[in-house]
Amino acid sequence: MTAQVQTQSAYDVIVVGSGAGAMTSAVFLADQGFSVLIVEKSDKYGGTSAISGGGIWIPNNHYFARKGGNDTVDQALTYLKAAAGDHVDEARLRAYLDNAPKMIETLTRTSRVRYAVAEKYPDYYPHLPGALPGGRTLDPELFDTSLLGEELDNLRKPSPSTLLMGRIAWTARHAHKAMARGFGWQLLILRLMLRYKLDFKWRRKSKYDRRAALGSSLVASLRRSLMDRNVPLWLNTDFSGLVSEQGRVTGVTVVRDGREMTLKARHGVILGSGGFEQNQALREQYLPQPTRMDWSATPPGNNTGAALQAGLAQGAATALMDWAWWAPTIAVPGEEKPRGIFAERAFPGAIVVNSLGKRFINEAAPYLEFVDAMYRDNEVTGGKSVPAWVIFDGHFRHNYAMGPLMPAQVMPDSRLRKEWLNTLYWKADTLAELAQMIGVDAAGLENTVTDVNDYARTGIDPDFGRGGNVFDRYYGDSNVKPNPCLAPLRKGPYYAMRMDAGDIGTKGGLLTNADAQVVREDGQPIAGLYAIGNCSASVMGTSYPGAGGTLGPAMTFAYVAANHLASQR
Structure with a gap:
């Protein structure tokens, strides 16, 4: 020009x-x-x-x-x-x-x-x-x-x-140790929190x-x-x-x-x-x-x-115009943008299903492949996989984070924002009730959970191989045996969160x-x-x-x- x-x-x-x-x-x-x-x-x-x-x-x-x-x-x-x-x-x-x-x-x-x-x-x-x-x-x-x-x-x-806690800086190495519950992870978090709290001069200037x-x-x-x-x-x-x-x-x-x-x-x-x-x-x-x-x-x-x-x-x-750096996201009411879900999908005791109640990929897979699988399954099922739903039970809720939900042992449901219920997360005493609330096939979800519970017992996921490689296990819970990425869903209440086909940028x-x-x-x-x-x-x-x-x-x-x-x- x-x-x-x-x-x-x-x-x-x-x-x-x-x-x-x-x-x-x-x-x-x-x-x-x-x-x-x-x-x-x-x-x-x-x-x-x-x-x-x-x-x-x-x-x-x-x-x-x-x-x-x-x-x-x-x-x-x-x-x-x-x-x-x-x-x-x-x-x-x-x-x-x-x-x-x-x-x-x-x-x-x-x-x-x-x-x-x-x-x-x-x-x-x-x-x-x-x-x-x-x-x-x-x-x-x-x-x-x-x-x-x-x-x-x-x-x-x-x-x-x-x-950490929405305001404390930690490296990816710190986060990995804490999320995988490696030796000394609790002491690490305590040390990071004390370093933050004791910086009195900076605290007077900023909450971050x-x-x-x-x-x-x-x-x-x-x-x-x-x-x-x-x-x-x-x-x-x-x-x-x-x-x-x-x-x-x-x-x-x-x-x-x-x-x-x-x-x-x-x-x-x-x-x-x-x-x-x-x-x-x-x-x-x-x-x-x-x-x-x-x-x-x-x-x-x-x-x-x-x-x-x-x-x-x-x-x-141009090239690759139909691709993005895919990453599943969860929208949080009141926040300017949704949050990418990266590590949490590997934690044991949570599964991701389409609206038929069926899994369609190894949940711990890399995030690009995860959303690519959402789209592929969406095409095969006639629009049943975008969005998808992450499902977990009370045991998972107590011990692990999922998006903005910190583990209930530090952030119980009573402390969550009231407007989050039925917008960010859904909660029910049974899987059937939960499925009805989110529009997922109840029988399909029950069958999927039954299968996953069997896989957790043996440590082998014959459907998608979850936890079967070193990448999957990186964010798994090292204390869970025999597979750090697999645990049963048995303890109510049960929870669901909507997962969208998000991204962290376009690729083309x-x-x-x-x-x-x-x-x-x-x-x-x-x-x-x-x-x-x-x-x-x-x-x-x-x-x-x-x-x-x-x-x-x-x-x-x-x-x-x-x-x-x-x-x-």
Whole structure:
């Protein structure tokens, strides 16, 4: 397009979006001498990254190697090719595997970002060749948010589900130990609570922990790193299009303070503004049906596909448009977005059924595969699996969490919000009564529970193999025998919660090459235009190889894009 308004400013590179990938690219660009501007649509920075787990999937990383871990690029490539199949060009896979370890080693050496290896967090497909039982996922260390000063007010707040008691920071390693009830888990929780309670000075300022963890830690440490480099970040700046001259992208148009501005980018534009999951029209155009943007666990009003539409206007190719980073969600009355249900599905004593009362997948399966199975079963059953229902008994309710319901031993039903009953959860003395309340076939549910109770006794799930691999068992209760993911449903009252076909972002987007350049249908790059993160077609194809399979590539191709821009000067 041709600019119609007067150019207001010029930078070497303009980055659209303020998630982990976008901010990582700005850090690397600034360190190579580029002047950089980040523009962010929202009044908060951090995007979906800030409410995520913050993990990054980095095969052959130096943290794992230092602890004696054994991984190689070839082994990881074997695994990725088995997972992604023919959906991704091998050159992109190799670019990711070659650059991911370099990215994190450089970033942690030169910035405020700090990670530790999650040694016990397995790859999501342990049955595939090249998979590892742990070591490829990195977990952010805690970050002191007082270092942000006034910028702390602009940080997107983490989801309550990522905080202990809704306000205390803990790492994924802490959460795993507590949820799996590993040795010393009660002492760990007590220590975290005491650390929070005894921070009297910070308590007078905020009800939230001084420390950030997970995605909040990653984003906060990146923002502090940008502050160290004096990189400007404009909030409330809505990206509206790309400017191009003679086939090269040379800038962007934005709306700021109610007026349109054209910003010149001397060397290029990096799009890192998320996917299109918050655009209902685009969901209906591309994603499986039924689909609703209010099932998504991402921030409402953001990730509306602006980068996708701008790239298409420049002739960009796309891929994987019918896929998302699926994750089942539960809507909580009064909260701005639903909560993703990740670990809880592996806890023993809860099952998920369709409206026929039948299971349709191993409940502990990776979240992408779980929602994919919802859609597949929905098609086979004629619309009986979207939504699905998670069912559990009084024993489960006493001992385990499910979404916003903390274990009854710390949050009994009498302390739950009254408006949650029959909106967030349903409760009955018998399975038959519960089935009638939620519109599920009672006989089907009774038969399913009878079968699962038998499976819990033997420890073998012949239908779906629940608890039969190292990934399933990661969040299972290590004290439950013979299968940490299976327990009978026998003790009333019985509970149900609605589970929607949600997501943590879309997977399809602008197609890029091994240098993170956006390409046209003929494979030729659009000069000056790069895309990273969820506005680009995922390098993982239709798979989700491990925890951090979204942010790891976003940050890696941020590093790749910065290096490619530097090579073109």
